Amino acid sequence: MGEENENLNPTILVVDDTQDNLDLLEFALRRKPIRMLRAASGFECLDIAREQNPDVILLDIQMPGMDGFETLKRLREDELTAKIPVILLTAQKKDPVSIEKGLQLGADLYLTKPIDTEELLVRTRMLIRIRRAEAELVRIKADFMAMLVHDMRNPILIIKSFLELLLEDENMKFLSDDLKMIAGSALNSSSTMLNLINDILDLSKYESGNVPLQKLPQQIVNVVNDVLQQMVIQCRQKNITIKKHIAQNLPQVIIDGAKMEQALMNIVGNALKFTPEGGTITVSAGFSEDAVLEDGAAGPMIQIAVSDSGVGIPKEELPHVFDRYKQLSTAGLIRQKGTGLGLAICKLIIDAHEGKIKITSEVGKGTTVRILIPLGKALVH
Numbered sequence: 017m018g019e020e021n022e023n024l025n026p027t028i029l030v031v032d033d034t035q036d037n038l039d040l041l042e043f044a045l046r047r048k049p050i051r052m053l054r055a056a057s058g059f060e061c062l063d064i065a066r067e068q069n070p071d072v073i074l075l076d077i078q079m080p081g082m083d084g085f086e087t088l089k090r091l092r093e094d095e096l097t098a099k100i101p102v103i104l105l106t107a108q109k110k111d112p113v114s115i116e117k118g119l120q121l122g123a124d125l126y127l128t129k130p131i132d133t134e135e136l137l138v139r140t141r142m143l144i145r146i147r148r149a150e151a152e153l154v155r156i157k158a159d160f161m162a163m164l165v166h167d168m169r170n171p172i173l174i175i176k177s178f179l180e181l182l183l184e185d186e187n188m189k190f191l192s193d194d195l196k197m198i199a200g201s202a203l204n205s206s207s208t209m210l211n212l213i214n215d216i217l218d219l220s221k222y223e224s225g226n227v228p229l230q231k232l233p234q235q236i237v238n239v240v241n242d243v244l245q246q247m248v249i250q251c252r253q254k255n256i257t258i259k260k261h262i263a264q265n266l267p268q269v270i271i272d273g274a275k276m277e278q279a280l281m282n283i284v285g286n287a288l289k290f291t292p293e294g295g296t297i298t299v300s301a302g303f304s305e306d307a308v309l310e311d312g313a314a315g316p317m318i319q320i321a322v323s324d325s326g327v328g329i330p331k332e333e334l335p336h337v338f339d340r341y342k343q344l345s346t347a348g349l350i351r352q353k354g355t356g357l358g359l360a361i362c363k364l365i366i367d368a369h370e371g372k373i374k375i376t377s378e379v380g381k382g383t384t385v386r387i388l389i390p391l392g393k394a395l396v397h
């Protein structure tokens with residue numbers, strides 16, 4: 017329903033514990049260009065709203081059990097229902113305390129009983145129009161950002177290539193150390209900028225539900241080795257020991273190797289960033305014949321785990337670790353600045369493989385990131 021319903025009748029979910037009120041309204045609306053869904057309690061409202069995504073919810077405040085305010089609060093807390101416009105229905109005319117409370121909880125409008133069906137229709141249409149305009153604005157903003165970032169990519173690429181050429185040039189040896197240092201810093205900054213642009217472009221592409229996977233049978237050990245290979249120098253510079261435990265005879269998996277490397281690269285990169293000098297990073301990979309995920313998915317899975325002996329993440333911050341542009345308090349402990357996009361991108365890549373990514377951590381002890389990839393039909397012996 018919702019936005020796709022442009023030319024159809026809007027759907028309104030009416031929530032009232034009194035069946036007579038629902039019958040009466042259904043009768044009054046029977047010839048109107050509107051489809052009515054019924055819910056007899058706040059709980060029913062939450063279920064139906066999630067399943068049917070109505071255009072508007074008309075919510076009675078006074079209900080036994082869960083009242084209208086609590087129902088509204090829960091609707092707003094749930095990602096799936098947070099944006100559905102809600103009209104609160106009050107028995108008393110102009111009850112300022114209820115109006116204030118409802119608006120604070122995110123109600124869009126108030127109507128008083130008895131309901132004037134014409135007014136209800138006009139208000140419903142108005143709310144739908146506002147919701148569409150808001151969605152359109154968000155889309156325009158996202159498109160504009162994507163275009164802007166995309167157009168920045170080429171000039172940065174050119175700057176970076178010129179700086180690389182300059183630094184490789186024979187005549188470079190005649191320049192002073194200061195000038196070499198300046199050119200080197202400019203090259204580092206242009207690389208950082210290019211990585212950031214690529215991350216933003218990946219994220220906006222992946223978030224639009226488009227993670228183009230080029231799946232091929234792969235040995236997980238090769239993916240792990242490729243990633244670790246690229247980290248060797250940085251690990252050596254920081255005196256970090258890398259330990260690798262890859263189970264023998266792992267089956268091949270059908271995955272997008274490049275994307276999986278991108279995900280793993282960020283995870284190992286994080287471990288490296290957030291582990292002080294002299295620490296250890298352990299990367300392990302194993303096969304589980306019948307692993308079970310929390311959402312009930314079960315079957316053979318490959319698990320890749322990256323553990324570090326680093327600073328750890330405070331428990332209360334863990335739920336935000338996959339939020340985009342979110343850097344936790346641990347980011348303040350290190351000098352190397354990131355953007356907070358890495359784990360958001362990892363999650364989208366793992367989700368596209370129908371896998372799971374989980375983090376456990378303890379402050380002062382370290383962090384473990386686990387990737388689980390269900391094999392299902394993707395298993396090749």
Ligand SMILES: Nc1ncnc2c1ncn2[C@@H]1O[C@H](COP(=O)(O)OP(=O)(O)OP(=O)(O)O)[C@@H](O)[C@H]1O
Pocket residue numbers: 215282286287290324326327328329337342343344345346347353354355356357358359360383
């Ligand atoms: N192994 C880890 N140890 C401690 N904190 C971590 C670890 N991995 C992630 N974090 C925390 O989670 C935040 C989000 O990680 P994420 O990879 O998304 O961002 P980032 O590494 O800061 O930036 P980017 O990956 O975009 O360069 C980090 O800023 C950091 O606070």
Ligand SMILES: [Mg+2]
Pocket residue numbers: 282285286354357358359
């Ligand atoms: Mg990162």
